[in-house]
Each structure stands twice: as structure tokens, then as C-alpha cells.
Amino acid sequence: ETGVTQTPRHLVMGMTNKKSLKCEQHLGHNAMYWYKQSAKKPLELMFVYNFKEQTENNSVPSRFSPECPNSSHLFLHLHTLQPEDSALYLCASSQDPTNIQYFGAGTRLSVL
Amino acid sequence: EDKVVQSPLSLVVHEGDTVTLNCSYEVTNFRSLLWYKQEKKAPTFLFMLTSSGIEKKSGRLSSILDKKELFSILNITATQTGDSAIYLCAPPEGNQFYFGTGTSLTVIP
Numbered sequence: 001e002t003g004v005t006q007t008p009r010h011l012v013m014g015m016t017n018k019k020s021l022k023c024e025q026h027l028g029h030n031a032m033y034w035y036k037q038s039a040k041k042p043l044e045l046m047f048v049y050n051f052k053e054q055t056e057n058n059s060v061p062s063r064f065s066p067e068c069p070n071s072s073h074l075f076l077h078l079h080t081l082q083p084e085d086s087a088l089y090l091c092a093s094s095q096d097p098t099n100i101q102y103f104g105a106g107t108r109l110s111v112l
Numbered sequence: 113e114d115k116v117v118q119s120p121l122s123l124v125v126h127e128g129d130t131v132t133l134n135c136s137y138e139v140t141n142f143r144s145l146l147w148y149k150q151e152k153k154a155p156t157f158l159f160m161l162t163s164s165g166i167e168k169k170s171g172r173l174s175s176i177l178d179k180k181e182l183f184s185i186l187n188i189t190a191t192q193t194g195d196s197a198i199y200l201c202a203p204p205e206g207n208q209f210y211f212g213t214g215t216s217l218t219v220i221p
Contacts, residue, residue, distance in 0.1 A: 002154055042116070043155075043200070043211035055207055088153065097207040100146060100160055105153040 003027040006091050006104035013081065014112055021076040021107045023091030031097045032074040034066060037088040037106070049074060050097055081111045115139055118201060118212035125191055126220050133186040133215045135201035145184050146209065147175055148200040155200055158186070191219045 004025045013019050025032065034046040048056035049068040063085075065077040074091055088108050092101040117136045125131055137145065144162045148155035159168045161177040161184060168175050172191075177184045188195055198214040 002156065004154075040213065042114075042213045043202075045208050048207055050207075058208075090154070098143065098204060100157050101209065102157065103148075103154040 002102045002104065004091060004093055004102050004104035006089075006107055008107055009105065010108045010110075012110045012112065013078070015081060015083070017081075018077070018079045020078065021089055021091075021109075023074040023076075023104055025072055025074075025091075025093040025102070025104075027093055027102060029093040029095050029102075030071050031094045031099075032068060032071070033092040033094075033101065034064075034074065034076050035090040035092065037090055043090070046076075048097060055097065078109075081109075083111050085109065086111045114212075115205065115210040116201060116203065116212035118199075118215050120215060121213065122216040122218070124218045124220065127192060129191050129219075130187065130189045131191060131217060133188075133199050133217070134183060135185070135212060136183045137201070137203045137210075138182060139203045139205035139210065141205070142179060142182075143204055145177055145201060145203045147184070147186050148202065150198040150200060150214065151196075158199075188217075191217075193219050193221055195219050 007022045031050045036044045046060045047066045067075040088106045090106045091104040094101040119134045147158040159175045164179040172189045175186045196219045198216050200214045202209040202211045
């Protein structure tokens, strides 16, 4: 257990569905992250939150909408996704954005 | 252009072999480089390197950084099947960590 919990572990959704991914960290960290991991590609940073404020948005399409209500929780709201969005979505947290990141087990998303 | 290049992309060895994984990077205002091991899902932290030439060790794993040549290596001695995983390196630049595609290591009994 890394102290970062993601739910659900697996998700299958149609292109017109709306769903949300949840991440919770029990490490007392101030920074949280969403990454996308596709086959044969490096981990792609999507969003960074530091003290609940979004500090990075790496040109992510608006069909992905993050929410960080407090330093322990991070959501990724999904709407009108495309099949190419199928991937492993990883959440991570760290004490601050320059420090070691601890990852959750990820949500395996399939978009049909 | 990729900020992080890892080699080899994949490696198959027998138990007991020693392996060396390479990570070349190009980031501005270098601060550190992290190594992670990813088995099924969550990457787990292995090492954080900040200084050139100082080896970090954890059991059979060790790593060293060369800030002049902009690379790092991860060594695994006496490999075991449990070492099978993808090994990722990641230097930060600004508020982001840039991950390589990783080296996929398979250890056969």
C-alpha cells in the first residue's frame, strides 16, 4: 500500500457517458497529480494541484475535468470520451511538486 | 524532442544475471533524478539521486548519477523473477517530472 487509493480500479464506458475517477491520499501531502499511461508511451502528466490550486494543465482536452476539493482528494470527471482515451490513469501525491511522488494503483479505463 | 531516453527498451535475462539500465536526460536547472519500479500498476519509488558519483544502494539494486554526461544507471545484481517489471526514470523540470518510456525487464527462472 502506497497511501494513495484510486477508485474504481477498472471502468468501461461509452462515448456518451459521464463518469468520475477518485483519488485519495493518506500521506498528508500537499500536491496531487493525474497521469495518463498508454501502451508503449511515457507517463503523461495531465494536471497538478498544489494546496488545492491547479498549477499545471498540460493541454488536456476539456472532456477531462479535474476537481480538488481538499489536499487529500482529487477527482477526474470524464465526459464524452473518445476510444483513444482508453488508458491507465494514475494518481500521485507528494509533499510538494519538487518531491518524490507516490502513486496509486490506477484506474484502467476502456472507452467503447 | 524527448527529455528522457531509457535503454534498452526491453531486456530478458536469466535468474542470477546482472543487468544495467540506462537513463539519459536533458532538463534545465537539474535538481534530481528519480527511479521507479512498475510491476502491475502503481510505480513504486526506488531512488532519488541528486549528486554525481555517489552511489545509492538498496539490497541488490544500486544507482548512480553523472551530471556532467547527463545520465544515470540502475544496476541489479543476482536478478530474481520478482525483479521483472518496467523501470522508469524521471528528472523534474519546473513543477513537472518527465518520465521515460521505461525499460521492461523480464527475469526467467
